[in-house]
Amino acid sequence: MGYAESLGSYWRGRYKLAPGKYATVRDADGDAIRFRTKAVAKKAADAEEAKLLAGTKKAPRERITFGAYVNRWYAAQDLAASIMQNYRRNIDEHLLPAFEDSAVADILSTDIAAREKHERAVPYAASSVKAWRATLHLIRPAAVAEPTRLKVLEAVSDLGYIRNAASGELAAHWRRSGFATWLFRPAATGRCPGRGSQEERPVPVVAEPWPGIPARGRGASKQAEVCWVPIAPGLTPHGLRHTHKTLMGEVGTPPKLMDERMGHEDGSVPSRYDHITPGMRQALMTALTGMWEEASDARRTMSLGSPVAALDALLKAR
Incomplete structure (x- = not known):
């Protein structure tokens, strides 16, 4: 029989493969499903084990220990x-x-x-x-990380991302980085975080090319002509998930579709009778596209271009 394993804020289903060997209930992408209740996790585990015993399911490929x-x-x-x-x-x-x-x-x-x-x-x-x-x-x-690394490299190629490289070169950036600390936070708050004994300070910006790029290296503050105005103090990359769900709620997105997009699993009885239709997906895509176009137009009124290649191409396509 399968069983439910508590992992703090959620449950996962575990079912028997062989004596002493258990597998986790996974979705079509191979990711462990996070169940909200113990009963739903156990039921899913029992169902997987029953398929295995009935011969309708192959034992998952053994993963490296x-x-x-x-x-x-x-x-x-x-x-x-x-x-x-x-x-x-x-x-x-x-x-x-x-x-x-x-x-x-x-x-x-x-x-x-x-x-x-x-x-x-x-x-x-x-x-x-x-x-x-x-x-x-x-x-x-x-x-x-190998599957994720390949996805990152594909995205790098699509965006034409350049990092400390001559124009036209692609530069992958595969390692744990300070993106949230050194890029996202300064962009959102207008302030660079402190380092060591150095206190938090405004982002030094060179005005050209408009609308400005951060001055870097030694003496950056002396090169600066202006500094960034805060956009959303306190905002973090994870905070954008909250924003996304709030916007979906604002346009009347069904809870089932919101859970799917957020990677959540609702094990409640009412949710089991909810289903996502193509019409729901189309309505959400239309609403989000409208928000994106409205935001792009607002950005375009500030400047017709951007030093960021991906954003510059989007603005010029409007």
Whole structure:
């Protein structure tokens, strides 16, 4: 029989593949489904197990375990002996005891937080916990990020993104970055965050080409002619999800369609009888397109072009 596993704010369904082996209920894209209630998660798990027993469902391809992957990852590193020793100690003493038999893609932030809580209670020194978390931070993206990396590169190609490169070159930016801190926040608030002893300060802007670009490098503030006016103080990239759902509600989008777009799963009984129709999708697309065109027109009244290539092309197409 399947069972429901609590992961804090949601439940996931788990069903038996073989003695000692369990799989997670996933959607068509292979992502674990987040159920809102225990009963719905268990029911979905039971249904998957029944399909498996009836022969109408093939057992999912076995996913690589953390234990199998981490040894390959370690062998591929070529670093100073002291660093390699530290990695090995963190892996053997802290990571393998907790995650050795877990599929890499199934290790969630809640699992990591639970391990940290356990080790602090032992107690391990805070520096030890910080060290193994840093090592895990290096290992996990390398194991699970390849499909996402390919999507990023495709988007880079579509947008013609250029980063510190000569005109016409594409420059992928694949690593954890300070996008929210150093790009999004200054654009939204008009202020650069502090660093070290340096306090928060206005974004220095060179007026040409209009409507201005941030001055960078040493002496940027001396080059600046103006600074950005705050657009939305306190706004974050995640805050845009709140904005998107609010706008969908404003145009009367059905809850079922809103949940789908937000990646949410409503396990309530009323939701089970709701269905999304092509007409609903078309109505939402029309409404969002109208908002986008209205915003583009408002931006175009400020300036007919932009130093940002993607935005410049959109403005010129209006």
